[in-house]
Amino acid sequence: MKPLDPRLLRRARAARLFLAASVVIGVVTGLLVVVQAVLLARGIAGVVLRGDSVGQVAWWLVAVVVARAALVWLQEVVGQRAAAAVKSTLRQQVLEHSLKLGPAWLSGERSSALTTLLTKGLDDLDPYFARYLPQLVLAATVPAGVIAWMATGDLISAGTVLVTLPLIPIFMALVGWATVAHSRRRQHALAVLAHHFADVVAGLPTLKLFGRAKAQAAAVRRVTDKHRVASMASLRLAFLSSLVLELLASISVALVAVGVGLRLVDGSLGLETALLVLILAPEAYLPLRQVGTQFHASADGVAASEEVFRVLETPLPSRGDRTDVPDLRVTSLHLHDVTVRYPDRAAPALEGFDLDLWPGEVVAMTGPSGAGKSTVLAAVLGFVVPERGVVVAGGSAADEFEPGLWRRQFGWVPQRPGLLVGSIADNVRLGRPAASDEEVRQALNAAGAAELELDTPVGEQGRLLSGGQRRRVALARALLTEAPVLLLDEPTAGLDAEVEAGVVASLRATGRTVLLVAHRPALIAAADRVVEVGPRELVMA
Incomplete structure (x- = not known):
């Protein structure tokens, strides 16, 4: 793990400002450390050797101590604010990048x-910015200033510190390699725990229905124990490494103290210089010891940031920039030899698929599960990039157009419609925010959801609604749009025959181009054409 990941500086302006402020604070802190040591040595030597008063020196010491305390407070404030700003920036960038990568990429990620x-995960960056990075800056500035000032009074002590000081970062690096591995295991254990818990909560109604809810308690307990063991291993390593660094620093300071004591007794070293060296020697080792201690507190945050950069560095699909998108009310849509392959599958999800979609017609796609019907809709919307082939409209490839403008031509109902917390009306208006209540009501009626009130509450992911109601709300949202083409993935799944007949009639009455995935006979019978999707496509009139 790098002490300072340059990607943080490139992607977060707050990190650059924080690093600059930390350097300034570190330099001033180093100067204050030297001043404090000089004042202490001079004051003690003056009292012992000359019987001087300590009044003036004491006031200066108080001023230095207050100044150092103020710098520590300032460093903490700057670090916490920088951490908050960096976390906010990274979260926004990840969300924006994830949206640009599209549903096909998100489907391969564990939500x-x-x-x-x-x-x-990103909350663990707080100790990284508030404690680890400031100590890293102090470790780069304070020891150099301390050794330089010691050299002006006692070259032997300065040389001793200079020789023993590198031992701390060497041992710190050895311990750090083990810490990184533990932190990654802990981060993985936390991700597994979150994924398992989310799956159990999502499937709790089904588990409860079949009397299997209590059986999952043991599974959750096992995953939790794995996370606990990983966390305790990281904590144990942190304590042991602190012991090693403290012991090494204590032995190094003892070497300096023994040399100073012998030369002081011999008379070759003055009392004030000896005191100055003895006071400064621990200050040379302290920043490096603190870096080792704070390294463990920051390791989890840095491990999380590596995952963030993995997402941010995932290349985006090619995007066009043309704004002259053809009007699909009067322009046909063509798919030529479209082949789509997903990274986690050996066989292509769709191979050599051809389709001509003419304005105003209703086309149903049928075929076995996994044949690639939903992939056809994703290819039309630009959510997946074909390995071979092209989607054409108005004589131009669809990937030449700006994705946002291209997708406005389509109203889409996926296999698992996404609904937000709010009311029925709020979710339907996502298709057209300026729509009136009357237009929303008409869209719901056309989708076979006349019994739903506009102010009916909707929970997260459509909770409080049945599966059929969720699908009808999503269909109403697509119908409310002014998009000339409707892409519908099993729009009548979960509906009874009477409601389904009404939905089919409404789709025919819109006069729009409709491309739908269909398994139910009523939908297939209502289509102008039926396209069989599979290893070998057959088009039937």
Whole structure:
């Protein structure tokens, strides 16, 4: 793990400002350390050798101590604010990048792991900025100033410190390698725990229905124990490494003290110089010891940031910038030899698929599960990039157009519609925010959801609604849009025959182009054409 990941500086302006402020604070702290040591040595030597008063020196010492305390407070404040700003920046960048990567990429990610990363995971950056980085700056500035000042009074002591000081970072690096491995295991254990817990909560109604809810308690307990063991291993390593660094620093200071004592007794070293060396020697080792201690507190945050950068460095699919998107009300849509392959699958999800979609017609796609019907819709929307082939509209490839403008041509109902917390009306208006209550009501009626009130509450991911109601709300949202083409993935799943007949009639009455995935006979019978999707496509009139 790098002490300071340059990607943080590139992606977060607050990190650059914080580092500059930390350097200034570190330099001033180093000067104050030297001043404090000089004042103490001079004051003690003056009292012992000359019987001087300590009044003036004491006031200066108080001023230096107050100044050092103020710098520590300032460093903490700057660190906490920088951490908050960097976390906010990284979260925003990850969310924006994830949206640009599209649903195809998100489907391959564990949503619970990504949520944990953006919440608890990034919160672990607080100790990294508030404690580890400031100590890293102090370790780069204070020892150099202390050794330089010691050399002006006692070269032998300065040389001793200079020789023993590198031992601390060497041992710190050896311990750090083990710490990184433990932190990654802990981060993985936390992600597994979050994913498992989210799965159990999502499936709790089904588990309760079949009397299997209590059986999951043991599984959750096992995953929790793995996270506990990983966390305790990291904590144990942190204590042991602190002991090693403290012992090494104590032995090094003892070497300096023995040399100073012998030369002081011999008379070759003055009392004031000896006191100055003895006071400064621990200050040379302290920043490096603190870096080792704070390294463990920051390791989890840095491990989380590596996951963030993994997401941010995932290349985006090619995006066009043309704004002259053809009007699909009057322009046909063509798919030529489209082949799509997902990274986690050996076989292509869709191979050599051809389709001509003419304005105003209703086309149903049928085929076995996994044949690639949903992939066809994703390719049309630009959520997946074909390995071979092209989607064409108006004589131009769809990937030449700006994605946002291209997708406005489509109203989409996926296999698992996404609904937000709010009311029925709020979710339907996502298709057209300026729509009136009357227009929302008409869209719900056309989708076969006449019994739903506009102010009916909707929970997270459509909780409080049945599966059929969620699908009808999503269909109403698509119908409310002014998009000329509707892409519908099993729009009548979960509906009874009477409601389904009404939905089919409404779709025909819109006069829009409709491309739908269908398994139910009523939908297939209502289509102008039926396209069989599979290893070998057959188009039937």
